[in-house]
Amino acid sequence: MTILFEKRENHVVSVAFAVRCGGINESLKEKGVSHFIEHLLYKGTPKRNSREIAEEIEGKGGILNGFTDETVTAYWCKIPSKHLDTALNVLSDMVKNPLFDENEIEKERKVIFEEIKMIKDNPPHHAFKEIQSLLYSGSLGVPLIGTEETLGSLTREKILERFRKIYTPNNMILCVVGDADFEKITEFAEKNFSGRRGKVPKYKVIERNSSKIEKRRGIDQANLILAYHSPTSHNKGSYAANVLNVLMAGGMSSRLFHEIREKRNLAYAIRGDSAILRDFSYCLIYAGVKKENVALVKKLILEEFKKVSKELDEKELSRIKEQVVGNYQISMEDSQNQMVNLLMHEIDGSAKDAYEFEKNIMNVNLAEVKKLAKIKKHSFFALVPE
Secondary structure (H helix, E strand, C coil): CEEEEEECCCCEEEEEEEECCCHHHCCHHHCCHHHHHHHHCCCECCCCEHHHHHHHHHCCCCEEEEEECCCCEEEEEEEEHHHHHHHHHHHHHHHHCCCCCHHHHHHHHHHHHHHHHHHHHCHHHHHHHHHHHHHEEHHHHCCCCCCHHHHHCCCHHHHHHHHHHHCCHHHEEEEEEECCCHHHHHHHHHHHCCCCCCCCCCCCCEECCCEEEEEECCCCCEEEEEEEECCCCCCCHHHHHHHHHHHHHCCCCCHHHHHHHHHCCCEEEEEEEEEECCCCEEEEEEEEECHHHHHHHHHHHHHHHHHHHHHCCHHHHHHHHHHHHHHHHHHCCCHHHHHHHHHHHHHHCCHHHHHHHHHHHHCCCHHHHHHHCCCCCCEEEEEEEC
């Protein structure tokens, strides 16, 4: 097991047990199994039922949750540091001894079906889900949550087989950020985790670019996303991609916020986002606009990228790099955010790289950003009122 620890002096600790496995490690026929297992690990162990799991953490003032991403599945809590033992005991029990009760599996399957409907019924969430399918073929092009068809095919035996293969100490990371003692953490891990080794499957990432317009009754606003492939995290160009994304749509001072909202009043919401990982990477621009303005806003986004590729200067770049570093520092003030940050860096290569982020951002040069702004290919999705 890999152990990550950052010492902090405040009386709070964030703790996560994570496995180096997510949606990108699933075949097409089992898509959604990682997320399904995440749900099921909260449903009880031989020692604790689902309510007792929650009560032990929340009764101490803690927050309990989990998440599944394309490269990781994690179970975490944030709790007063004097209750670290409770956090370690409860979370380790969950990841080692889930019951996978047949009745609970069937009930939770229905819960996830409702989650799928909830995402579809939320236009921005639906747009974010759809854009990835236009950027990738194969498993990565299918939603992380899976489909009713793939989830319906996951029997208890298949889920249990997957769990036993993946949830082994060599695939796991224990991350602790806060007021804790490193020796006690390592002693706990050594005492409670040993034995089996497992191997996480890998599938080829297949990039593509495509566009789609989807019409829907009952909505008043069009939700659009323009996305493009960018350098992956093991490429130093990924830091330039981060800078470009903030420059274009990272807050009220960004170029697209000014051009589309402030200057032309075409949108209320416009923002940038990215998924910059070791095996795949993309950046995107989202906007909510009137149906008749979809084509115009798309044109303006592409024109602004073209302007940046020609006009960006050192003064503007310096300001944006300072913004990226400042945003990072503010975000990492929260031990929970730093816990996730360390996990993601470790899965992408090494958690130590998290402490090089600011230096790497400041080393981004003008030519790198201007080159990335020359978008040659992109994917586009719009959900528009019928």
